[in-house]
Amino acid sequence: MAAPMLLPESPLEKLSHQKYRAILKKEKRKKKRQALAKLRDSEAAEKDESVSEEEEEELEEEEDEEEEKKLEAERQKLHEQWLLREEKAQEEFRLKKEKEEAARKRQEEEEVIYKLSVMVLENGVTWHNPEPPENIGTEKDRANCPFYIKTGSCRFGDRCSRKHNYPTSSKTLLVRGMFITFGMEQCRRDDYDTDASLEYSDEETYQQFLEFYEDVLPEFQNVGKVVQFKVSCNYEPHLRGNVYVQYQT
CATH class of the missing domain: 3.30.70.330 (RRM (RNA recognition motif) domain)
Structure with missing residues (x-):
């Protein structure tokens, strides 16, 4: 009967129990460091993403403010244009009213002249006063007041020394x-x-x-x-x- 074959011993079997535990701890620490490194990388990526979002929000706010400024400038421009049109319209209205008032006054004057002309034509009267009598109210006439004879009114009034012939x-x-x-x-x-x-x-x-x-x-x-x-x-x-x-x- 042949003698049995002896298998070589495994390297782990040659390690002592103490060394084996040391190797396991080392492997655990390595895995732990790898896990922490992955965690840090993930947090950094999230932080970078968060920073990128904040910058994007700030950029959007700046763009909104710029757009609002442009809109406000446009509104101001439109308002100023409206004020100019309104001022021009009021000036045109004022000039129109002045022309209408001038035309109305001219028409009133023409109506007055027309009425006076009609009265003269209808009654056949002249526009001048009748000729005064000869030698009355002149230097040769010492009794009658020349002012009263010409106008019916005397500049001296009751103090006049000459005669006023009231009709x-x-x-x-x-x-x-x-x-x-x-x-x-x-x-x-x-x-x-x-x-x-x-x-x-x-x-x-x-x-x-x-x-x-x-x-x-x-x-x-x-x-x-x-x-x-x-x-x-x-x-x-x-x-x-x-x-x-x-x-x-």
Whole structure:
């Protein structure tokens, strides 16, 4: 019978129990270090990803702010353009109203002139006063007041030493000082600012006369047919603002 074969011993079998445990601990530490390294790599990757997301958010915010600034600039530009259009429209409206007002005033003046012309044509009267009698109210006439004879009003009033022949009846009615404007009064008053009268032009006085004419003429026409209506704008106090109304009969 052949003798049995002896197998060689395994290297592990040759290691002592103490060395075997040392090798196992070493392997465990290695695996642990590898696991920690993987964990650190994973955390770093997550951190890098988080940082990248924050940067992206900041970039988006900057882009949003820039876009908002552009929109605000565009809104401001549109607003300024609207203000310019509005200002232009208001200026055009003002000029239009001024033209309409000027046209209205011209029409009123033409109507007044037309009415006066019609009265003259219908009644066959002249625009000038009748000729005064000869030698009355002249230097040869020492009794009668020349101012009163010419205008029906005397500059001296009750202090006049000459005779005022008041008619018992007349076709012409005189209303003293009926039409007085501030501009007319300003020409003779010293207690006001001397420059104040410069603010009142003849055109303004004429417009006030037209309003006065349209207001009072119907009242005089209630009495009878008016053939002439005149207002004195003379600077003399006894003539200024006198209204002369001539009736047909």
